[in-house]
Amino acid sequence: MTEIYEAIKRSAKRIKEAIEFDDTGYSENINATGDTQLKLDIKSDQIIEEEFAKVASIKEIISEEKEEKTPLHVEGIYGVGYDPLDGSSLIDVNLSVGSIFGIYEGGYAGANLKAAVYVVYGPRVELVIAEQDVKMYRMNKSGEFVFIKTIELKEKGKLNAPGSTQMCWEPKHKALMDAIFADGYRLRYSGGMVPDLHQILLKGGGLFSYPATSDVPKGKLRMIFEVFPFAFVYEKAGGEAIDGQRRILELSPSHPHDTTPCFFGSKAEIERVKKCYE
Ligand SMILES: O=P(O)(O)OC[C@H]1O[C@](O)(COP(=O)(O)O)[C@@H](O)[C@@H]1O
Ligand SMILES: [Mg+2]
Numbered sequence: 527m528t529e530i531y532e533a534i535k536r537s538a539k540r541i542k543e544a545i546e547f548d549d550t551g552y553s554e555n556i557n558a559t560g561d562t563q564l565k566l567d568i569k570s571d572q573i574i575e576e577e578f579a580k581v582a583s584i585k586e587i588i589s590e591e592k593e594e595k596t597p598l599h600v601e602g603i604y605g606v607g608y609d610p611l612d613g614s615s616l617i618d619v620n621l622s623v624g625s626i627f628g629i630y631e632g633g634y635a636g637a638n639l640k641a642a643v644y645v646v647y648g649p650r651v652e653l654v655i656a657e658q659d660v661k662m663y664r665m666n667k668s669g670e671f672v673f674i675k676t677i678e679l680k681e682k683g684k685l686n687a688p689g690s691t692q693m694c695w696e697p698k699h700k701a702l703m704d705a706i707f708a709d710g711y712r713l714r715y716s717g718g719m720v721p722d723l724h725q726i727l728l729k730g731g732g733l734f735s736y737p738a739t740s741d742v743p744k745g746k747l748r749m750i751f752e753v754f755p756f757a758f759v760y761e762k763a764g765g766e767a768i769d770g771q772r773r774i775l776e777l778s779p780s781h782p783h784d785t786t787p788c789f790f791g792s793k794a795e796i797e798r799v800k801k802c803y804e
């Protein structure tokens with residue numbers, strides 16, 4: 527697993543430079559979920575594929591930015607599902623973005639996740655690795671990642687990150703969001719899943735939701751590349767991740783680009799979601 531983490535660190539350094547200095551314009555390509563790809567989406571994907579190709583333990587990779595899997599090493603044991611550049615549309619307004627990685631063994635069901643990693647490209651570049659626990663690292667002047675701390679969620683938090691648009695929410699979801707804000711939770715939502723979830727982890731807790739909505743009834747966020755890895759991180763940090771009723775990590779995609787409604791948070795907030803969606 528260490529050689530995979532090292533490949534992610536090498537990728538992060540190269541992607542950071544691409545974000546800072548490369549063209550942030552759109553390509554002519556559309557990805558499997560119908561998003562027009564930024565040149566940076568494609569470049570980040572290429573960088574990660576190059577770095578993973580050097581890791582013998584990776585059998586295959588599957589990217590949010592590619593329709594199909596890419597075989598790497600026949601003797602490998604892991605499948606890595608990743609979103610090379612999440613929230614990329616925020617780059618041209620200079621907001622934080624991220625890369626998300628799920629390291630699977632035996633297929634891409636939530637139960638097959640062995641580790642999850644994400645990188646935040648913000649005022650500082652930070653890397654979080656979840657295996658047995660959740661460890662946070664920060665890139666220093668020499669480009670090395672230095673261990674900062676282990677991340678643990680409190681039982682209850684103060685932040686609420688409500689995804690999508692209010693006009694698309696189900697009435698019960700709107701009522702739940704209103705009740706949470708009425709209890710004094712602070713609205714913290716940038717439209718970038720990685721910094722939004724990272725903030726809740728670092729501030730000790732709260733709720734991030736991207737529910738089933740009238741425009742995306744199955745949710746917007748992708749199981750393999752985005753939702754399973756963060757569900758793994760949140761559970762290892764002492765929180766929970768559900769689709770409204772079921773534990774996220776008990777789900778299995780029928781198609782590599784399948785999405786799911788998702789709620790990530792501290793236990794107290796997830797209890798409120800369960801009551802709302804029962
Ligand atoms: O603007 P919305 O509908 O709330 O969606 C925001 C969500 O979409 C995303 O930007 C999707 O990410 P991609 O850039 O990988 O498509 C997430 O980062 C974020 O949580
Ligand atoms: Mg994404």
Ligand SMILES: [Mg+2]
Pocket residue numbers: 567590609610611612613614
């Ligand atoms: Mg993306």
